[in-house]
Amino acid sequence: MLAQWSHRCMTRFVCKREFSDECPPPPTKFQTKHLKEIGKRQHDEKISVVGVGQVGIACSAFILQRRLTNHLVFMDIRKDWIKAEALDFLHASSTTGSQKITATVDGKEMAGSKYVVITTGLRPTKDQSRLDVAQKTTDMIVKIMPPLLEYCPNATFIVVSNPADVITWLIQKLGKLPKHRCLSTGCHLDSLRFRYFISKRLGVAPSAVEGYIIGEHGNSSVPVWSSVMVGGIALLRIMPDIGTESDKEKWSKVHEQVVKGASTVSSIKTYTNWAIGMTVSDVISALKDNSGRILSVATDVQGFMGIEDSVVLSLPCILTSDGIAQVVELPLTDFEKDMLKKSVDTLIKAQCSIKF
């Protein structure tokens, strides 16, 4: 199945080589080695979490609970706080088999990490979009990156800080990092929310729903209705105008719920953390397990889906232990193509607006 897809639907990806603007490389079977070795798991790799606030601590809880590492590093400016958080986890470490948690303000302790999760950043307030905090989060990221790049040059970076797409683009640029191992959870969380809201409407289990949100992790995200399958049934086949303005059943409301998902929770809690914590641990698990799972995560997708500029956004990607192995080029409807174009334009504008 994968082999067929890699010929029919996918193109090459960016690992270990850069594309020239003038001459995109021909389609190639990238990372074939890893696709063939899918399922071979690498054990005991160090994971660092940078920024151990509400999001960082939720990521850590699920990383530990899923036994994704035997050495977790907390890196934050609040030294005593993170020491206490580490101790709180360690008290129950006999339940998770976790060996070690280091709490530090010193980048050196992260040396040799296989995965670095970056959550340092500002939460948008009630009246702000994620893009509204781009410059302030940029200023924080510019300060934290030098030791991360010095001590973890070979890590896979997983960016959570908002606006996640713009900040991933920034980090790729600052670190000159290969695109396949500097990614954001991006729209994987939005896709999970999408599946949840569809499942609620249909009265089935969320796991019975397949489907992707792509584009910005934010207001211009794109619900790919043409990708939605429920119990083997493609919703587009039975509702050809699903999600469009002419859809009498107003499935577009499901996308509105996804877009408002974060603010619905944070208008009461002031933050969201559990869903993103589960999402981050799911992405790391997919990478570590060399799983070949296809998740809608974000990286620079220049050259894919007709996108000509360097822009970070989410498309379905095959994840292996070496990072993103392939990008899946979804066959979109014209309506979805228009939405994706708007998301690309929004993100390029945001990328151009930050100063670093």
Ligand SMILES: NC(=O)C1=CN([C@@H]2O[C@H](COP(=O)(O)OP(=O)(O)OC[C@H]3O[C@@H](n4cnc5c(N)ncnc54)[C@H](O)[C@@H]3O)[C@@H](O)[C@H]2O)C=CC1
């Ligand atoms: N991509 C996604 O789906 C999601 C992204 N987020 C984003 O995650 C980010 C973090 O959110 P919260 O954890 O709620 O914020 P928070 O304020 O609870 O945590 C931020 C942490 O960063 C630490 N920090 C600040 N400066 C630092 C530095 N120079 N070095 C190391 N640590 C430093 C702070 O001490 C604090 O512990 C925000 O940008 C938020 O918007 C939140 C939820 C989902």
Ligand SMILES: CC(=O)C(=O)O
């Ligand atoms: C805050 C945020 O980006 C989210 O929960 O989706």
